[in-house]
Amino acid sequence: MNVRAGGCIAPFLAIAAVFFLVLFGGFALLFGAITSDVGDDLGGPDPAWFWLAAVGGAAVFLGVALVVWRKANPRRDEALEVRLDRHRARRGEELRATVAGASARAGIEVTLACHVHWDRRQRSHGSDGHHSSSRVVAEAIAWEETTQASPSGEVRLHLPADQPYSHEGTVISFAWLVSARTVVDEKRGRPSMPAAVWVDA
Structure with missing residues (x-):
């Protein structure tokens, strides 16, 4: 599932x-x-x-x-905030992200990920022998990369040139998101609310 x-x-x-x-x-x-x-x-x-x-x-x-x-619907770390230097870029270009709200003793991991959503039909069988189908939206991660941020919370992220560009379709969509989480004594915290970037071809 x-x-x-x-x-x-x-x-x-x-x-x-x-x-x-x-x-x-x-x-x-x-x-x-x-x-x-x-x-x-x-x-x-x-x-x-x-x-x-x-x-x-x-x-x-x-x-x-x-x-x-x-x-x-995972719980988010509401104390963390991801800020991008821009919210639109091309494949192969570089983004600069800054994470605010982390404690001084915590390390910061920043993840750049491409999420893919697509429609699919889910079939169900009733007790009376009849079949029915419903539309559900499936989700998966097509690509992701995690980078360690500097102590000041700054990090450079490279948008891969060979991965999908942003697309909002009626059947399939691709979305690029940047999220962060803190690391204290090798224990990872909850992810932050993601920041979206539109990636052009």
Whole structure:
């Protein structure tokens, strides 16, 4: 599963959790009402098991939804800010970036990456045997390079001449982003909000 598609699936998993909770919670209420009316002489399942299944199933669905949503929407280091000397350049040219907001004792890594997004159809099979398809946006990294910034937070980034240029299409798109993260005692922090640069051919 790619990152962007996982983020699209997360809301459906949350809906499934609510459906699971309502379904088994309804069974628990139903059997609880029957038991209270006729007593325990008829036997039958204990309503507590339905409540346990409802809560457990909903927790599983919500947990998976949270994991895939977090992968598609990672936490950002809001203290860091990436500033570019320009927001439009050509392939083969050089960019200068400055990172602000890092502590004095932290090292800074700056990543230049080309992200590709494309549309694809996702097929699903219903319990009644029918097939349906939905449109999802997939995402991957076509190219990336990480450079160590100077203590002042400055770094020079080279745009490769043999990689895709920026493009916004109806089927496939390419976007160039610059992000930064701090490194303290070999521990990498969360990435910053990315700064975009439009790369011409």
